[in-house]
Amino acid sequence: MRMPLPDQAVIAQRTELVAALREIVAADDVIADEAALRAYECDALSAYRQLPFLVVLPRDTGEVSRVLKLCGARGVKVVPRGAGTGLSGGALPLADAVTLALGKFNRILEIDYANRCVVTQPGVANLAISQAVDAAGFYYAPDPSSQIACSIGGNVAENAGGVHCLKYGLTTNNLLGLEMVLMDGEVVRFGGKQFDSEGYDLLGLTTGSEGLLGVITEVTVRILPKPSSVCALLLGFASNEAAGACVAEIIGAGIIPAGLEMMDRPAIHATEDYCHPGYPLDAEAILICELDGPEVEVDHLVARVRDFAEGCGATSVRVSQSEEERLRYWLGRKSAFPAAARIAPDYYVMDGTIPRARMPEVLNRIAALAREYDLLVANVFHAGDGNLHPLIMYDANNPGELERTEEMGSKILKYCVEVGGVLTGEHGVGVEKRDLMGEMFNEDDLNQQQRVKCAFDPAQLLNPGKMFPTLHRCAELGRMHVHRGQAAFPHLPRF
Amino acid sequence: MAALPTGEVLKPADAEQLGEALRWAVAETRPLEVVGGGTKRQLGRPVQSAALLDLSALSKIENYEPEELVLSARAATPLAEIEAALAARDQMLAFEPADYGRLYATANDCANGSRATLGGALACNLSGPRRIKAGAARDHLLGFKAVSGRAETFKAGGRVVKNVTGYDLCKLLAGSYGTLAAMSEVTIKVLPAPERTRTVLLFGLDDAAAIGALGAAVASPHEVSGAAHLPVPAARRSAVAYVSGAGAAVTAVRVEGFGPSVLARCAALRAQLGHLGAIEELHSKHSLTLWQEVRDATLLGAGAEGAAPRPLWRLSVPPSEGPAVAARLQAETEAEALFDWAGGLVWLAVAPSADAAHEAVRASVAAAGGHATLIRAAPEVRATVPVFQPQPPALAALSARIKANFDPAGVLNPGRMYAGV
Numbered sequence: 045m046r047m048p049l050p051d052q053a054v055i056a057q058r059t060e061l062v063a064a065l066r067e068i069v070a071a072d073d074v075i076a077d078e079a080a081l082r083a084y085e086c087d088a089l090s091a092y093r094q095l096p097f098l099v100v101l102p103r104d105t106g107e108v109s110r111v112l113k114l115c116g117a118r119g120v121k122v123v124p125r126g127a128g129t130g131l132s133g134g135a136l137p138l139a140d141a142v143t144l145a146l147g148k149f150n151r152i153l154e155i156d157y158a159n160r161c162v163v164t165q166p167g168v169a170n171l172a173i174s175q176a177v178d179a180a181g182f183y184y185a186p187d188p189s190s191q192i193a194c195s196i197g198g199n200v201a202e203n204a205g206g207v208h209c210l211k212y213g214l215t216t217n218n219l220l221g222l223e224m225v226l227m228d229g230e231v232v233r234f235g236g237k238q239f240d241s242e243g244y245d246l247l248g249l250t251t252g253s254e255g256l257l258g259v260i261t262e263v264t265v266r267i268l269p270k271p272s273s274v275c276a277l278l279l280g281f282a283s284n285e286a287a288g289a290c291v292a293e294i295i296g297a298g299i300i301p302a303g304l305e306m307m308d309r310p311a312i313h314a315t316e317d318y319c320h321p322g323y324p325l326d327a328e329a330i331l332i333c334e335l336d337g338p339e340v341e342v343d344h345l346v347a348r349v350r351d352f353a354e355g356c357g358a359t360s361v362r363v364s365q366s367e368e369e370r371l372r373y374w375l376g377r378k379s380a381f382p383a384a385a386r387i388a389p390d391y392y393v394m395d396g397t398i399p400r401a402r403m404p405e406v407l408n409r410i411a412a413l414a415r416e417y418d419l420l421v422a423n424v425f426h427a428g429d430g431n432l433h434p435l436i437m438y439d440a441n442n443p444g445e446l447e448r449t450e451e452m453g454s455k456i457l458k459y460c461v462e463v464g465g466v467l468t469g470e471h472g473v474g475v476e477k478r479d480l481m482g483e484m485f486n487e488d489d490l491n492q493q494q495r496v497k498c499a500f501d502p503a504q505l506l507n508p509g510k511m512f513p514t515l516h517r518c519a520e521l522g523r524m525h526v527h528r529g530q531a532a533f534p535h536l537p538r539f
Numbered sequence: 540m541a542a543l544p545t546g547e548v549l550k551p552a553d554a555e556q557l558g559e560a561l562r563w564a565v566a567e568t569r570p571l572e573v574v575g576g577g578t579k580r581q582l583g584r585p586v587q588s589a590a591l592l593d594l595s596a597l598s599k600i601e602n603y604e605p606e607e608l609v610l611s612a613r614a615a616t617p618l619a620e621i622e623a624a625l626a627a628r629d630q631m632l633a634f635e636p637a638d639y640g641r642l643y644a645t646a647n648d649c650a651n652g653s654r655a656t657l658g659g660a661l662a663c664n665l666s667g668p669r670r671i672k673a674g675a676a677r678d679h680l681l682g683f684k685a686v687s688g689r690a691e692t693f694k695a696g697g698r699v700v701k702n703v704t705g706y707d708l709c710k711l712l713a714g715s716y717g718t719l720a721a722m723s724e725v726t727i728k729v730l731p732a733p734e735r736t737r738t739v740l741l742f743g744l745d746d747a748a749a750i751g752a753l754g755a756a757v758a759s760p761h762e763v764s765g766a767a768h769l770p771v772p773a774a775r776r777s778a779v780a781y782v783s784g785a786g787a788a789v790t791a792v793r794v795e796g797f798g799p800s801v802l803a804r805c806a807a808l809r810a811q812l813g814h815l816g817a818i819e820e821l822h823s824k825h826s827l828t829l830w831q832e833v834r835d836a837t838l839l840g841a842g843a844e845g846a847a848p849r850p851l852w853r854l855s856v857p858p859s860e861g862p863a864v865a866a867r868l869q870a871e872t873e874a875e876a877l878f879d880w881a882g883g884l885v886w887l888a889v890a891p892s893a894d895a896a897h898e899a900v901r902a903s904v905a906a907a908g909g910h911a912t913l914i915r916a917a918p919e920v921r922a923t924v925p926v927f928q929p930q931p932p933a934l935a936a937l938s939a940r941i942k943a944n945f946d947p948a949g950v951l952n953p954g955r956m957y958a959g960v
């Protein structure tokens with residue numbers, strides 16, 4: 045992976061920098077020894093590794109601000125890091141960058157039931173928020189499968205999704221406010237506890253910005269009342285097409301389930317072997333359809349979904365009879381990644397989104413690619429919103445196999461774009477999909493995005509090498525091309 | 540329609556000509572006022588422009604795929620046309636776009652039907668009562684094509700809901716009031732329309748008790764999709780007889796969805812809130828009328844016939860703070876209030892004055908957290924009083940840098956949001 049060339053002048057000032065950082069944070073909060081740095085050399089896209097230059101573990105916004113100011117003044121790059129569960133290499137260190145890890149920002153600051161929100165530090169785990177408000181009957185809706193471990197700050201930076209985003213929205217739809225520190229040390233706040241932020245929507249703009257625009261130091265999320273009842277259906281089908289048709293019927297009938305997930309045969313078998321959720325092993329594809337709301341509504345919709353499934357030739361239909369059974373259906377789905385890890389030494393998670401209706405043909409294409417590249421692929425799929433997660437299994441110890449896997453992965457993503465979809469639905473561009481950005485965006489599109497970066501971080505010191513295939517200097521991007529003398533503009537209707 | 544300013548009117552017929560219009564404006568340094576249907580021209584600071592960029596010819600539904608829940612249209616397609624197309628497939632714009640046009644319009648304009656456009660609703664991020672459940676306008680914009688103030692055509696987003704490829708420029712453009720780029724085409728997420736709608740009404744609550752009740756309703760599992768409170772004067776102006784004839788303040792809780800579910804949830808809400816006093820239920824048609832009145836903020840009187848209309852403020856605050864903010868202001872100025880979003884959106888009509896009670900409003904919002912926008916006031920008031928909430932210096936500087944990166948020559952709606960932006 046091509047990364048920005050390390051700045052030797054920065055590397056030369058390492059000792060000095062460590063001393064200056066230890067003036068800002070406690071001595072132990074600056075990590076400089078190699079063994080300890082190892083723990084930070086990658087995120088969950090572990091095929092890419094790089095020992096960080098230094099790691100700093102700040103404890104409050106003031107420390108973050110002073111660290112950024114120091115780094116900004118010295119021209120030192122900074123890579124923000126949450127829990128390191130990212131799947132696109134967003135937190136991949138650089139040889140000449142300080143990794144700023146937010147793990148010590150681990151406190152929930154305020155639970156405000158009157159305004160139905162929680163103010164939290166960014167290092168708090170996603171699930172911890174729901175747990176903190178559970179007894180009062182609330183929860184935080186976005187639920188990535190990594191929710192035990194991933195940080196809410198990382199969720200904001202990636203605009204993380206989860207199986208319940210179909211009905212309740214992604215991270216961006218569930219945020220009210222942020223505090224962010226810019227690369228020059230300036231602290232800014234976007235939004236608050238109100239429903240919309242004033243001026244330009246910088247809350248929305250910075251959500252999903254992958255640590256390139258600022259360091260998130262505080263997050264205000266909405267919490268929702270828990271539904272009064274929940275039920276899941278486990279539906280087996282003899283083909284991907286039949287499962288896809290059932291998805292279309294459900295959505296077409298105006299039903300937005302709380303979750304609507306699909307798994308194909310290899311994924312069914314892998315998860316059944318791993319944690320025995322009781323999936324139908326004769327099925328080519330299964331759907332898990334979760335419905336929530338008042339009991340009358342759930343009963344009504346369960347009956348309708350059952351009818352649709354039977355109409356689409358479902359080979360098995362099960363309706364959860366207990367909370368324990370419902371959770372068992374989800375256990376398999378949520379364990380898909382570790383289950384894949386048991387089959388092969390390594391696996392690679394893809395994350396394209398496609399229009400729902402193109403699902404069968406995209407799955408066929410993936411199967412054809414799997415044959416061509418001689419690699420095993422299992423598919424888990426947020427079927428309700430078209431977000432596909434093919435898991436490609438490989439063995440990095442076999443020479444050339446990682447490269448083959450990556451090549452196949454990029455063909456899958458290109459195909460997603462070709463059918464009207466996008467490169468990434470929830471895992472982010474990072475370094476992984478950086479060089480594919482040109483598949484979706486032309487030069488002008490990308491330049492305009494980079495100009496946003498220039499407004500936040502003109503020296504481009506924050507998480508460089510991620511998201512954009514080529515880095516233009518801000519001065520160059522700022523230049524205007526004026527077409528003077530060509531002032532006739534003959535085609536333009538005027539009145 | 541209001542009289543056009545003197546000066547040139549550019550009316551591009553397509554995206555190509557839109558690019559040409561911007562190239563002209565940049566080359567000639569001629570600032571443009573960007574207009575879709577023109578219904579919200581009085582919203583914002585008066586724009587210092589040399590010419591009008593009339594986008595109304597960019598009007599057409601390009602691609603509506605009901606089964607994918609997405610629709611693409613040229614930016615100035617009338618909302619009415621979009622909503623009719625969606626209704627024919629039992630779908631809707633879930634963010635319930637507000638149409639503030641009526642706040643400025645003459646009786647004649649109203650008779651002709653609203654000319655509000657989809658692009659205009661998105662560019663101003665105007666969301667209705669369902670904001671509390673379904674999200675804001677900005678949450679439904681999936682992608683767009685636009686021409687920046689650099690006269691460069693660019694696109695962002697896509698046609699799918701789950702997309703984190705690159706920065707979310709859709710959020711940035713939504714609510715930017717045409718100051719960053721002129722959109723030529725937008726793609727939005729649409730949702731199934733509810734099978735049934737009902738509204739539970741409570742009578743005679745004071746503001747604080749009402750917002751308490753609405754807070755309890757939205758914190759219940761009954762999936763409330765509207766939570767408004769109409770003090771007596773506002774209630775009296777409603778076209779719904781149950782509301783106007785109540786002779787008391789009216790607190791309204793809306794429930795939407797599948798038939799049996801709506802009935803069950805209404806019953807549950809009545810049981811939950813019944814101890815607060817008299818209760819009534821509005822069915823479909825009356826319910827629709829009431830929520831449209833709340834959405835478009837038409838229940839606050841404009842003031843005496845012939846006199847300057849009363850300035851109208853829209854305050855976005857933490858919901859529980861709504862009543863206190865309104866009470867503080869009503870103690871200081873003669874003001875009439877209306878509450879939506881369970882208290883999080885406060886409408887205030889104040890007595891006409893040179894500064895529209897701006898200092899009092901800002902002080903009150905600062906104490907509560909949140910922001911205020913002067914939605915309606917005479918042009919000379921809007922030229923002197925900040926229309927949008929003044930920002931702390933670091934944030935203002937950041938916004939100015941963003942503007943400069945999209946529109947360095949300042950040709951798109953200059954000064955509409957903030958002086959210099």
Ligand SMILES: Cc1cc2nc3c(=O)[nH]c(=O)nc-3n(C[C@H](O)[C@H](O)[C@H](O)COP(=O)(O)OP(=O)(O)OC[C@H]3O[C@@H](n4cnc5c(N)ncnc54)[C@H](O)[C@@H]3O)c2cc1C
Binds near residue numbers: 124198202203
């Ligand atoms: C088993 C498994 C299952 C997963 N399931 C899902 C899923 O269902 N849905 C989903 O969306 N994702 C999923 N992920 C991906 C990952 O968990 C998410 O992207 C998560 O949001 C990353 O959070 P993190 O705290 O680990 O961030 P990190 O990996 O540490 O960082 C991610 C990015 O955010 C930036 N960043 C982190 N914290 C901050 C901050 N405070 N300020 C500024 N930038 C910051 C980093 O620079 C980096 O670019 C899964 C991952 C694994 C390993």
